[in-house]
Amino acid sequence: MTRAAVFGNGSWGTAFAMVLADAGCEVSLWGRRAELAKEINATRTNPDYLPGVELPRGITATADPAEAAADADFTVLVVPSQTLRGNLAAWKPVLAPDTVLVSLMKGVELGTAKRMSEVVTEVADVPADRVAVLTGPNLAKEIAARQPAAAVVACSDETVAQRLQTACMTPYFRPYTNTDVVGCELGGAVKNVIGLAVGIANGMGLGDNSKATLITRGLAETTRLGLAMGADPLTFSGLAGLGDLVATCSSPLSRNNTFGTNLGRGMTLQETIAATKQTAEGVKSCESVLDLARRHGVDMPITETVVSIVHDGKPPVVALKELMSRSAKPERR
Template identity: 80%
Template sequence: MTTRCAVFGNGSWGTAFAMILADAGCEVTLWGRRQELVDAINDTRTNPEYHPGIELPPNITATTDPAKAAEGADFTVLTVPSQTLRPLLAEWAPLLAPDTVLVSLMKGVELGTAKLMSEVIQEVAEVPAERVAVVSGPNLAPEIMQRQPAASVVACADESAAQRLQAACLTGYFRPYTITDVVGAELGGAVKNVIGVAVGIVDGLGFGDNTKASLITRGLAETTRLGLAMGADPHTFAGLAGMGDLVATCSSPLSRNHTFGLNLGRGMSLAEATAAMRQTAEGVKSCVSVLDLAHRNGVDMPITQTVVDIVHGGKSPRTAVKELMGRSAKPERR
């Protein structure tokens, strides 16, 4: 029997993941809000706004009707900006197939509640943890659309559900691995966006590879500290959802968060850097909610604090970096 998948969100990553599912043999319905883009996907077999010129498989159909997208879906994939998930899912929840597994591609922490996306899904859709999965890893959408080799993790509390999702998105170019550590996978994906902004800032300031390597490594350290406080498996942060995603986000010009930070480091204001972005840089808002989550768990995250100070506090990037470097000395594993 063919696996049926609904993908809610026809942006860059949503379209790329829909292609992965289709290439793996699934029947995919791709939901989007704008009729003109949905029509273009159906009529031209391309997404002209996000991936122009790249042909999509024939087993992808686009629609603006959420009920049509959700009908009979074995997997319901959610790929919208993390801060819009709650109101959108409240609209979609009554339409979901009874036994569908909800799959989060989102990498953020909700403002105000400091909840992970899986927690928001469980709360709004009123489903148990065993029906919520997370896909996370070094998955820059433009490279995926070129079908370049990439790996990722599929995390779910129910290992059999993770294995079913793994089979649904396994292709010759996309290799998913299963884990049961949903918290670790989500934290790795959320915090790497914040560290990506930080690395972009120091790139924009003209600092070199020593600086960037130091930030990436210490960024991973503070992500792991938060993960341990929240019960995550420390091994997750050495894997694809941790170090793998962090390296891609911090080093690639395709990374939205790195690009946003780069513009700030080069002297743009918050408004100018935001206006220069065509797509959402999740780290811009998530840095605040990640810091909130850290405070709630009694965890020190100085790089995250520095990003918040620059992005939302108006602090000069050079001053912020100087203050970060001037912190009191301590052992590495603290």
């Protein structure tokens, strides 16, 4: 039987643990709090993150990293992007020798501008072909309700991607393989930033034309950055690009969309953070995405606008006026 360790028992980590268990894997679900692990094992529910959802019998919760990681064929990492480096450094000594490390995180590291798979290979000291990425339109509550969804599993080694595909395929969850790790990760990271922008527009009371414009031009920004970094442009028309972008920008279940909506309604950054129970990755990653774009000489005006609102305190109405007053240009630039 395939054994998987899932490091992170938040809503998405728990939902993906359910997918793995439903696909026939033996799953160990790690979380920092021992009391929550005990409650998960006793009640077969995760009351803090997915209340009311019954978990499959194939999941065992633990607060012991060594217990979680033991003999795992796949080690799935589902922690906030900016905490990955420190967490993984602590877990490295207990990782199974040949485990495949799977990133479910959608962000870019502050300071280094590294993608999550790059952080994993560096910190865990493993080759890139032992690191896979799972991404796509995967809102945790819908996955936990076993509603039909698809995803992309990406790895430079297609055989590894196929192994992961088999390990997480269920009647309701359909993963596709891809070898374009760069494109898949960029799609997942930048869509959070565009989700913030669409949320801000929604909070300002703007209509569907405005939101469709942000989604479309946001996809253009993502594609430009991807091309500069060697990604396959077709990736951005697929699940990791357009699919994830549409889900994030249209659903109230999206943390980034909701966070942006609160900002657009006039809440301050600190008020919005206080009202948000879980991590909205785009809040910090918008700065690192912009840093990455500048390192590659790529123009990303929507990302710049989000940074100016979220971190520089620029009023959304002022930022919108500046964005719309940019000089005219052809669409494909």
